[in-house]
Every structure is written in C-alpha cells, then in structure tokens.
Amino acid sequence: VLIAGELNRALERNEIKVHFQPIVRLEDRTIAGFEALLRWEHPRYGRRSPSEFIAIAEETGLIVDLGLFALDEAARQLATWQARVPGEPPLFMSVNVSSRQFLRQDLVQDIQNVLGRYALPHGTLKIELTESLVMENPEHAAQMLTRLRELGAGLSLDDFGTGHSSLAYLQRFPFDVLKIDKSFVRPTGRGERPVILRSIVRLAHDLGMQVVAEGVETDSDAVELYHLGCVFAQGYAFGEAMSAEDCDRLLGLAP
Ligand code: G
Ligand code: G
Numbered sequence: 001v002l003i004a005g006e007l008n009r010a011l012e013r014n015e016i017k018v019h020f021q022p023i024v025r026l027e028d029r030t031i032a033g034f035e036a037l038l039r040w041e042h043p044r045y046g047r048r049s050p051s052e053f054i055a056i057a058e059e060t061g062l063i064v065d066l067g068l069f070a071l072d073e074a075a076r077q078l079a080t081w082q083a084r085v086p087g088e089p090p091l092f093m094s095v096n097v098s099s100r101q102f103l104r105q106d107l108v109q110d111i112q113n114v115l116g117r118y119a120l121p122h123g124t125l126k127i128e129l130t131e132s133l134v135m136e137n138p139e140h141a142a143q144m145l146t147r148l149r150e151l152g153a154g155l156s157l158d159d160f161g162t163g164h165s166s167l168a169y170l171q172r173f174p175f176d177v178l179k180i181d182k183s184f185v186r187p188t189g190r191g192e193r194p195v196i197l198r199s200i201v202r203l204a205h206d207l208g209m210q211v212v213a214e215g216v217e218t219d220s221d222a223v224e225l226y227h228l229g230c231v232f233a234q235g236y237a238f239g240e241a242m243s244a245e246d247c248d249r250l251l252g253l254a255p
C-alpha cells in the first residue's frame with residue numbers, strides 16, 4: 001500500500017537513507033569505490049525496495065527531490081571518505097539517475113553544484129545510467145553525457161547486456177565505466193558465457209572503459225571473472241549496500 005503522499009513524508013521524516021555497496025578490485029579485494037543505493041524503512045510496512053518507489057517518485061515528480069537528496073548525500077560521503085582514506089586513484093562514488101531525472105536539463109547544474117560544493121576530484125563522482133535509458137534517446141543522451149563529462153563527472157553504463165546497444169555504438173558515448181549486468185555475470189563457468197564475458201571485457205578495455213562485473217555472489221565467480229580479465233566487481237560476495245557506519249568499518253576507519 002504505497003501512496004505518493006507517504007513517500008513525500010518519508011523523505012521529510014528521514015525514513016529514506018542512502019546506503020553504499022562496495023565496488024572492489026578483484027586483484028586484491030581492496031575497495032575502489034561505492035554505488036549509492038536508496039533505502040526506505042517504512043515504520044509499518046518495513047523495507048520498501050527502490051525498484052518499487054523510484055517508479056512512483058517518477059510519476060509524482062518527487063524523483064527530483066529524491067534524486068537531489070541521493071546525489072548530495074553520496075557526494076558528501078565520498079568527500080569524507082576521500083579525506084579519511086587517501087589514495088591514488090581516489091575512491092569513487094556511483095549515483096543512479098532515472099529516466100525522468102535525465103530528461104531535465106537542470107541535472108547538469110545540480111551535478112555541477114555538488115562537484116563544487118564538495119570539491120570532488122575529476123571523475124570520482126560517477127553518474128550511473130542504464131543502457132536502456134541511454135538508448136531511449138541516444139541523441140539527447142550523447143549531448144547530456146558530453147556536458148556532464150566536461151564538468152568533471154564520471155559516467156557509468158549500468159545493466160550492460162540487458163538493452164539493445166552494441167559495444168561499437170558505445171564509442172559515441174563518453175562512458176568511462178561499463179557495468180556488466182548481474183543476469184549476465186552470475187551463471188559463469190558453463191558453455192559460452194566465459195567467452196562472451198571475456199570479449200565484453202576486452203572490447204570495453206580497448207574502448208578505454210573500465211569494467212565492473214555486477215551481482216558477484218560467490219568467491220568462485222570472483223576468481224573466474226578475475227581470470228577473464230575483469231578488474232572490478234560488485235556483489236554480495238564483497239558486501240551488500242550498507243550504512244556509512246558499516247562502510248567505515250570495511251574501510252578500516254572504525255572498530
Ligand atoms: O538496491 P537495489 O535493490 O535495491 O535497487 C533497485 C533499483 O533501484 C536499482 O535498479 C537501482 O538502480 C535503483 N535505485 C537505487 N537507488 C537509486 C537512486 O538513488 N536513484 C535512482 N534513480 N535509482 C536508484
Ligand atoms: O542499479 P542496479 O539496477 O544495477 O542496482 C543494483 C541492484 O543489484 C540493487 O538492487 C542491489 O541491491 C542488487 N545487488 C547488488 N549485489 C547483488 C548481488 O550480488 N546479487 C544480486 N542478485 N543482486 C545484487
């Protein structure tokens with residue numbers, strides 16, 4: 001029983017939080033960055049999934065406020081971690097952007113504002129867009145992506161392998177990260193999967209993109225992906241989306 005009004009109040013009542021899922025280097029399992037993921041703990045109905053409430057927020061327009069909230073929280077937390085965990089390259093943060101957010105020209109200004117507000121190094125705040133969103137309107141996407149890139153935002157292509165694009169087509173878009181969708185990653189080790197995964201990784205690298213395998217749930221998947229040439233991974237094998245405090249522990253910043 002989800003009504004738009006409740007979602008509106010949820011944001012005001014701080015029931016909606018931004019959690020963070022680690023993205024690791026497969027070589028040594030160190031944390032390279034995070035993906036910011038919204039979480040809503042409803043006082044009566046318990047945890048609601050963003051796949052449910054993002055769609056509602058898009059219909060009502062609340063996605064604008066919700067998106068700004070997620071963007072600001074994620075950028076602020078990234079700046080904190082970059083200061084406390086210095087390293088080269090610095091930690092990055094990936095923030096999801098929905099279709100309706102992406103259609104607004106204001107998004108460019110919003111992102112420029114947070115990059116300035118938190119003085120984030122070039123490319124470390126990444127905007128994550130799904131392949132299908134980009135393919136909805138490739139002309140608009142190409143123009144927006146170029147502007148975002150010029151501002152110093154990083155760009156991640158999410159859910160790769162589920163939409164209808166090709167790696168050759170991707171040359172038109174200035175993505176620096178390609179995320180292989182979990183549906184593609186999980187059943188590794190059988191038949192042609194490894195061949196296809198290896199080819200995606202190699203082509204993406206040749207096109208100058210980094211590759212993140214999503215939905216890596218087991219250690220043996222992680223080992224296999226590493227041997228297929230994949231450098232980064234995300235999934236339950238390394239941790240689900242968690243609070244900033246839990247991430248602090250993972251980063252060695254808290255007992
Ligand atoms: O974490 P997971 O089950 O729960 O997320 C479900 C879906 O919700 C994913 O497709 C994810 O991209 C989307 N999502 C999570 N957080 C955000 C957000 O801050 N903004 C947008 N637009 N989508 C989000
Ligand atoms: O933005 P995107 O649609 O990629 O959102 C990532 C989604 O995948 C979120 O719902 C997140 O909770 C989920 N997720 C993260 N790690 C794993 C995993 O190892 N296995 C599965 N099945 N889902 C995962």
Ligand code: MN
Pocket residue numbers: 035096128158
């Ligand atoms: Mn994502």
Ligand code: NA
Pocket residue numbers: 158159160179181182214
């Ligand atoms: Na994805």
